Amino acid sequence: MTAAAIFLATLILVLWQPTIGRFQLGIGWSAAAGALVAFAAGVIQPADVPVVWAIVWNATFTFIALIIISLLLDEAGFFNWAALHLARWAGGSGPRLFVVMVLLGALVAAFFANDGAALILTPIVIGILLALRMPPTATLAFVMAAGFIADTASMPLVVSNLVNIVVADYFQLGFADYAAVMVPVTLVSVLASLGVLWLYFRRSIPKTYACDALNSPSKAIIDRSVFRAGWWVLAWLLFGFFVLDSWGVPISLVAAIGAFILWLIARRGAKINTRTVLIHAPWQVVIFSLGMYLVVYGLKNVGLTDVLTHWFDQLAHLGLWGATAVLMGTLAIDGTQASGTTHLAMVYANIIGCDLGPKFTPIGSLATLLWLHVLARKQIVISWGYYFKVGLILTTPVLLLTLLALALRLSVSLTRAASGHVYFSLKDQQAEVRCALFRGQAMRVKTAFANGDAVVVRGSVSLYAPRGDYQLIVTGVELAGDGQLAVLFEALKKKLFAEGLFDAARKRAIPTLSRRILVISSAAGAALQDVLSTLIRRLPLVEINLVPVAVQGEAAAAELTAAVRGITSDSEFDVVLLVRGGGSMSDLWAFNDEALVRAIAACPVPVISGVGHEPSANCRPRWSYSKNSFPG
Structure with missing residues (x-):
């Protein structure tokens, strides 16, 4: 409350600019007075x-x-x-x-x-x-x-x-x-x-x-x-x-x-x-x-x-x-x-x-x-x-x-800045650091890299004082293999294929006419609206239930897995829809979680995935028991 009161009082002084004797308290001295009071108050x-x-x-x-x-x-x-x-x-x-x-x-x-x-x-x-x-x-x-x-x-x-x-x-x-x-x-x-x-x-x-x-x-x-x-x-x-x-x-x-x-x-x-x-x-x-x-x-x-x-x-x-x-x-x-x-x-x-x-x-x-x-x-x-x-x-x-x-x-992609600078982040499972590849160096870098690629970069650490952020000023970029996320994806897929999780015999038949459908998705996402409009248009009498979850970020994999594990044979759902919109491989990475794959494999109800648009098909959870194109 003290800080807010000082702010309001300073604002009033700046607008009022009162005259004290022959001296007018202009905008500069009014703001300075507010700052001095804030110092005295310990704000x-x-x-x-x-x-x-x-x-x-x-x-x-x-x-x-x-x-x-x-x-x-x-x-x-x-x-x-x-x-x-x-x-x-x-x-x-x-x-x-x-x-x-x-x-x-x-x-x-x-x-x-x-x-x-x-x-x-x-x-x-x-x-x-x-x-x-x-x-x-x-x-x-x-x-x-x-x-x-x-x-x-x-x-x-x-x-x-x-x-x-x-x-x-x-x-x-x-x-x-x-x-x-x-x-x-x-x-x-x-x-x-x-x-x-x-x-x-x-x-x-x-x-x-x-x-x-x-x-x-x-x-x-x-x-x-x-x-x-x-x-x-x-x-x-x-x-x-x-x-x-x-x-x-x-x-x-x-x-x-x-x-x-x-x-x-x-x-x-x-x-x-x-x-x-x-x-x-x-x-x-x-x-x-x-x-x-x-x-x-x-x-x-x-x-x-x-x-x-x-x-x-x-x-x-x-x-x-x-x-x-x-x-x-x-x-x-x-x-x-x-x-x-x-x-x-x-x-x-x-x-x-x-x-x-x-x-x-x-x-x-x-x-x-x-x-x-x-x-x-x-x-x-x-x-x-x-x-x-x-x-x-x-x-x-x-x-x-x-x-x-x-x-x-801003609907137009801004991956590469108009000045020719390239801004990106390096991250693994534990940490993330911001990087800046300025135009002069970017013109010398011959390696084309994209989201999800594993790269080796050369550069120096710099401090951006106004935000107190450290960033890496990049001078060189090289690909490390096919990209770490892609490597992890392929390794997980190979492992689960070997276990037989993707065998055709394990696929469950989807009912011709579903009466109750469970949707697992973000309540605020555009993907949910696309799914609802499609279902209402094609199956106007169907009963739709929603389990709202995070579909991106640290908590997403755990919430998705918990939602799937919560489905039992007594749930009386005919089919489960697991959906979200498009994005980069790192954006969709929660759907590549091994625990989620095993939860889907153990689910007693058929699961249909609608993850990403067609250009994102390489990131879809291929372990789902059915796969349809994402509407919209």
Whole structure:
């Protein structure tokens, strides 16, 4: 309770930012105060500081460097030039102007973060609307769109939002890998945002406007040297983020180099007050990131994230689509047993929830608070009641469509990362270790290996500090025989064949018309739904009974064996269905357990196996007394 109370009090201070005498307690000092109270209460310890700093430093300095770049470009007239060009390109059409301004906001948010879009683009949009003498209702529509798109378009790149950087660093998501997933997802979010904004504000947008009222875009350029250099800096950022990141160069260093070069050019030109730009950079975010995350880390220390972990593990049983319901809890997600695409879905859904969820309220994100501050300076007041109403109407469909797009995107296999890196795990019956085969080495490895293969790897042990995880940085891979799991499978099959367990004479006849069927499967699996729909369609009068068991993981073999052993001749079942969906050999390994084989052999009722889809046929339990293709 103490940790939760400190968290809530810190959050209130961050949002309130009270003035004490002549000193305003900004977001940085508010978060720092919360961290100090957490230290005093024993919720966090000094040893937690380097752990938290390892999580937030890259995100924090990347964010500051990008804001400095955006401030310099703004002072040089870069964004005003772009906005005027788009306004002229719209050709006097109000609806077209609305669309291009929303798309401009999306581009600025993508490359300069949501806070940069809110801080820079909003006053430019207001200035253009005033020059065009737009009515107040139209101005409200455009500024609401500018504020909304700043967050809903802040997902495509790691640098588009502070949240993205923190989560990508924590889960070791490469820049290109992240973009490969989130760029198409964000396109859906932007199009959905544009659609709901247009539907809501369409009556407030004038059909035409006079282009003659706009200044020439060339007159908006204040410092041509910085303006021209800005294009080269943007090219450098793209190169550094997509290429150098895969070589292990921190994105904060890439952004800092770009900011420093642009600042030097601006300082030499003397048309921009570079000292003011540095003063106005959000340095308090450094203190805020460390202080606020320490307070959040206190929640982890007292076990709150363990509760979330349990919830996420339950959602993980629903697979990819269930995982998209997870909207928070990076630390909790890291503790779950979910793996593969389901784990990735949790991570990316967490990002989507943190980026879009704040649009429900006017205090949900720093970008929204900055946007409201800019509007207040321009004498434009947005009431909280109005924002709550609009936020609820606009955010809900965009959030749902974006999560749906994520689920569809992750339906594509992500075994090999878009950057060319290969991530996998080495495991035997006792242990498991994570491995990373980076692109440069992966190109030199000629051995093709897959799930279930026994391999010999060469590499070095590395510590990933933010999670405290050890991993093996692989430099070479060779197959060890035909794969250890395959070897074990063949050895067990040979042994049981020799004992006569698979003799045709032992097969039990399946009744032509079954009246009572026992299904042994996971209650949450898609396989069960396939079986039920098939049985209801083909045998509508049959009585179906379910024994829910784990079908994957450490407990699966024991639960499956116990379920089969529990069937007696008095059970009055005509047939038993043992089913689960497809997967790798390691996923299906519980069905290769020797005790389960012997339990099936001793079962007095015929057993039909439906394990895996047809491509997984080599992993089926061949010892079952009948074998049918798995429906679906």
